[in-house]
Amino acid sequence: xxxxxxxxxxxxxxxxxxxxxxxxxxxxxxxxxxxxxxxxxxxxxxxxxxxxxxxxxxxxxxxxxxxxxxxxxxxxxxxxxxxxxxxxxxxxxxxxxxxxxxxxxxxxxxxxxxxxxxxxxxxxxxxxxxxxxxxxxxxxxxxxxxxxxxxxxxxxxxxxxxxxxxxxxxxxxxxxxxxxxxxxxxxxxxxx
Amino acid sequence: xxxxxxxxxxxxxxxxxxxxxxxxxxxxxxxxxxxxxxxxxxxxxxxxxxxxxxxxxxxxxxxxxxxxxxxxxxxxxxxxxxxxxxxxxxxxxxxxxxxxxxxxxxxxxxxxxxxxxxxxxxxxxxxxxxxxxxxxxxxxxxxxxxxxxxxxxxxxxxxxxxxxxxxxxxxxxxxxxxxxxxxxxxxxxxxxxxxxxxxxxxxxxxxxxxxxxxxxxxxxxxxxxxxxxxxxxxxxxxxxxxxxxxxxxxxxxxxxxxxxxxxxxxxxxxxxxxxxxxxxxxxxxxxxxxxxxxxxxxxxxxxxxxxxxxxxxxxxxxxxxxxxxxxxxxxxxxxxxxxxxxxxxxxxxxxxxxxxxxxxxxxxxxxxxxxxxxxxxxxxxxxxxxxxxxxxxxxxxxxxxxxxxxxxxxxxxxxxxxxxxxxxxxxxxxxxxxxxxxxxxxxxxxxxxxxxxxxxxxxxxxxxxxxxxxxxxxxxxxxxxxxxxxxxxxxxxxxxxxxxxxxxxxxxxxxxxxxxxxxxxxxxxxxxxxxxxxxxxxxxxxxxxxxxxxxxxxxxxxxxxxxxxxxxxxxxxxxxxxxxxxxxxxxxxxxxxxxxxxxxxxxxxxxxxxxxxxxxxxx
Ligand code: HEM
Ligand SMILES: [Cu+2]
Numbered sequence: 001x002x003x004x005x006x007x008x009x010x011x012x013x014x015x016x017x018x019x020x021x022x023x024x025x026x027x028x029x030x031x032x033x034x035x036x037x038x039x040x041x042x043x044x045x046x047x048x049x050x051x052x053x054x055x056x057x058x059x060x061x062x063x064x065x066x067x068x069x070x071x072x073x074x075x076x077x078x079x080x081x082x083x084x085x086x087x088x089x090x091x092x093x094x095x096x097x098x099x100x101x102x103x104x105x106x107x108x109x110x111x112x113x114x115x116x117x118x119x120x121x122x123x124x125x126x127x128x129x130x131x132x133x134x135x136x137x138x139x140x141x142x143x144x145x146x147x148x149x150x151x152x153x154x155x156x157x158x159x160x161x162x163x164x165x166x167x168x169x170x171x172x173x174x175x176x177x178x179x180x181x182x183x184x185x186x187x188x189x190x191x192x
Numbered sequence: 193x194x195x196x197x198x199x200x201x202x203x204x205x206x207x208x209x210x211x212x213x214x215x216x217x218x219x220x221x222x223x224x225x226x227x228x229x230x231x232x233x234x235x236x237x238x239x240x241x242x243x244x245x246x247x248x249x250x251x252x253x254x255x256x257x258x259x260x261x262x263x264x265x266x267x268x269x270x271x272x273x274x275x276x277x278x279x280x281x282x283x284x285x286x287x288x289x290x291x292x293x294x295x296x297x298x299x300x301x302x303x304x305x306x307x308x309x310x311x312x313x314x315x316x317x318x319x320x321x322x323x324x325x326x327x328x329x330x331x332x333x334x335x336x337x338x339x340x341x342x343x344x345x346x347x348x349x350x351x352x353x354x355x356x357x358x359x360x361x362x363x364x365x366x367x368x369x370x371x372x373x374x375x376x377x378x379x380x381x382x383x384x385x386x387x388x389x390x391x392x393x394x395x396x397x398x399x400x401x402x403x404x405x406x407x408x409x410x411x412x413x414x415x416x417x418x419x420x421x422x423x424x425x426x427x428x429x430x431x432x433x434x435x436x437x438x439x440x441x442x443x444x445x446x447x448x449x450x451x452x453x454x455x456x457x458x459x460x461x462x463x464x465x466x467x468x469x470x471x472x473x474x475x476x477x478x479x480x481x482x483x484x485x486x487x488x489x490x491x492x493x494x495x496x497x498x499x500x501x502x503x504x505x506x507x508x509x510x511x512x513x514x515x516x517x518x519x520x521x522x523x524x525x526x527x528x529x530x531x532x533x534x535x536x537x538x539x540x541x542x543x544x545x546x547x548x549x550x551x552x553x554x555x556x557x558x559x560x561x562x563x564x565x566x567x568x569x570x571x572x573x574x575x576x577x578x579x580x581x582x583x584x585x586x587x588x589x590x591x592x593x594x595x596x597x598x599x600x601x602x603x604x605x606x607x608x609x610x611x612x613x614x615x616x617x618x619x620x621x622x623x624x625x626x627x628x629x630x631x632x633x634x635x636x637x638x639x640x641x642x643x644x645x646x647x648x649x650x651x652x653x654x655x656x657x658x659x660x661x662x663x664x665x666x667x668x669x670x671x672x673x674x675x676x677x678x679x680x681x682x683x684x685x686x687x688x689x690x691x692x693x694x695x696x697x698x699x700x701x702x703x704x705x706x707x708x709x710x711x712x713x714x715x716x717x718x719x720x721x722x723x724x725x726x727x728x729x730x731x732x733x734x735x736x737x738x739x740x741x742x743x744x745x746x747x748x749x750x751x752x753x754x755x756x757x758x759x760x761x762x763x764x765x766x767x768x769x770x771x772x773x774x775x776x777x778x779x780x781x782x783x784x785x786x787x788x789x790x791x792x793x794x795x796x797x798x799x800x801x802x803x804x805x806x807x808x809x810x811x
Binding site for chain 1: 411456457472473478763
């Protein structure tokens with residue numbers, strides 16, 4: 001009898017696959033940002049196809065800003081590795097460096113706008129110019145949000161709090177905006 | 193962000209030693225106003241949505257008065273409408289346009305998007321997938337408060353002296369871009385754009401949360417093939433939202449720049465009073481492309497949650513498994529994908545290349561296939577079922593009826609040649625009010641009647657529910673069916689009056705009938721409102737599982753507290769539609785009952801999932 005009691009029926013329901021919810025949410029957010037820019041670039045294509053479209057050179061400064069933002073991705077990734085290896089001082093430096101690179105990027109974009117205005121491409125005027133300002137401006141707004149995120153990470157780091165998930169999310173977002181800019185840059189260069 | 197996480201876990205730790213009083217750690221503000229609990233947020237969405245529905249309904253009756261009784265003297269409305277009545281006591285033509293515009297905006301976005309998805313996605317996702325709350329309660333709260341802010345801005349715009357936006361809910365430029373065009377394109381339009389920008393933020397926050405929760409917070413055993421169809425519907429809706437709302441944002445942003453900063457994205461060659469505007473090189477068609485790229489998916493954002501809700505209710509109340517679960521999921525998925533490639537069927541008469549028109553006709557007509565699959569499956573689920581006609585069930589069946597009658601007219605409209613005659617007539621109005629407006633509204637009502645016991649712990653009155661249903665069902669058909677004829681005859685929509693056209697005078701009676709039916713239908717909603725409010729406080733206490741349903745939400749206490757389940761979250765063993773399973777003791781087996789407890793009804797492959805084990809070792 002007592003042996004029979006030891007027989008058990010078991011059912012093993014599987015634990016569903018799951019990611020860190022916040023990281024996952026970030027991916028969804030990036031998807032919607034991506035769609036936003038897809039909307040602008042599609043609108044650009046549709047409008048361009050209709051003719052009456054002013055053609056002009058992208059400012060050379062945008063090439064430099066592209067280099068800066070790509071380099072900042074390196075320092076950002078460096079931050080992540082440093083935190084992972086627990087090299088805290090190193091990590092702090094890299095966060096600062098990345099933020100500074102972000103600010104330089106913004107400054108270069110701003111100066112790029114200046115040189116556009118010098119060659120009399122204004123926000124108001126032919127839609128080809130207006131699109132350029134809107135697209136680059138909106139991208140810059142996202143870079144600002146990423147810098148704010150970096151500053152939050154930095155504030156935590158200065159209090160010696162390193163949250164690897166948070167830093168990973170910040171890194172992902174930063175890379176995303178870098179790649180997004182690369183796409184926009186190539187797009188705007190090829191489809192003038 | 194880290195700080196937030198910590199404070200959150202502190203709350204949970206607190207929770208553990210004071211379980212009997214779920215709310216004792218929150219004050220009034222954190223419990224009812226800035227709550228992060230998904231159930232409270234759902235109710236906030238529901239109540240706000242209901243208030244908007246009333247406002248939207250009243251607006252529609254106002255313009256129906258003008259259409260049905262063009263000669264009537266409405267001076268008795270002076271206290272409400274003030275300067276919007278002409279001295280002869282008629283509605284001001286400009287205000288008429290504002291009424292139509294606000295009615296559309298309110299119903300599509302505030303009631304059937306925020307009110308429907310906001311309520312039921314929030315309420316049901318955690319309860320049905322077996323989670324303690326949404327992935328981020330804080331974002332969820334933000335989502336509601338952005339919606340609230342957006343509501344406030346839109347509400348305020350109703351009362352400004354130049355009137356609210358009046359360019360139609362689709363806000364086509366140049367009408368909406370030029371303040372000189374109509375009074376409503378001044379401050380009213382600016383407020384409309386601000387409000388919609390806030391609304392989009394709210395909707396994105398919500399959608400991100402819904403998707404994250406469905407994917408990451410399911411309980412043990414809740415695989416995708418065991419998800420209730422409600423969750424599938426909310427999930428796909430949220431994905432559509434994430435992919436389409438940013439496009440509306442882009443469209444609105446360019447419009448804002450055209451309006452306020454002098455750019456010419458949508459404007460070109462415009463003369464006002466003989467003077468040319470400086471704007472050159474824009475294209476108003478571009479706006480239509482951007483708008484309808486959101487606009488068409490938006491109609492499915494409105495409809496899919498309602499379809500999910502009815503799938504659940506029809507299966508429960510037919511006491512039968514849903515017919516074709518996989519086909520239901522597949523057709524929703526197919527509809528979701530197709531909804532992104534048919535937008536130009538709203539633009540057949542914009543001078544589009546006829547070849548392109550036939551491509552969009554083809555793509556549009558393909559949507560009829562998954563739609564028909566869904567209707568077929570609803571009917572086959574009902575077929576020979578042991579049907580219980582609860583109010584929720586009646587509203588669900590009503591939805592199926594509207595989805596069918598409204599969907600059929602879509603096939604006419606989808607033909608680019610036929611659409612030349614029908615575009616912008618009352619035929620279109622009839623089409624989308626049946627298939628989208630009424631169908632989703634009925635889905636929402638069905639949901640309220642069905643989940644009221646879980647939301648408020650009490651029962652609604654069935655008799656009043658029946659009365660509400662029949663008045664509304666008959667009313668809706670009386671309002672919208674005649675519009676098909678009016679539309680085929682060529683009546684354009686958004687016209688203030690037709691008394692000047694001899695051809696249309698023959699339809700005056702029909703218009704009067706429609707208006708009377710509209711008033712009756714709106715009045716019938718007060719029966720519901722009474723039933724709803726009264727029974728929140730006085731209703732019969734609800735049993736924990738009043739409809740003998742299988743899904744997880746009915747395993748919670750009568751009024752689930754913070755965290756939903758007082759003990760452990762139940763584990764899921766089976767799909768949600770084990771109704772009337774042959775051999776089973778009862779006519780339903782909830783999802784959390786293991787197969788090992790139901791040997792009498794297991795199918796062979798289900799028996800295979802039960803392993804015999806001796807001690808700790810498998811045999
Ligand atoms: C068989 C499926 C359907 C087809 C073929 C179809 C086709 C169409 C077409 C061609 C139009 C444009 C008519 C015009 O403006 O001239 C239209 C309008 C509309 N449809 Fe559908 N439709 C279908 C189902 C739906 C569903 C399921 C919904 C909503 C849930 C919906 C909502 C709308 C709305 C809101 C409009 C009017 C928008 C406006 O101009 O204000 N349709 N439909
Ligand atoms: Cu459509």
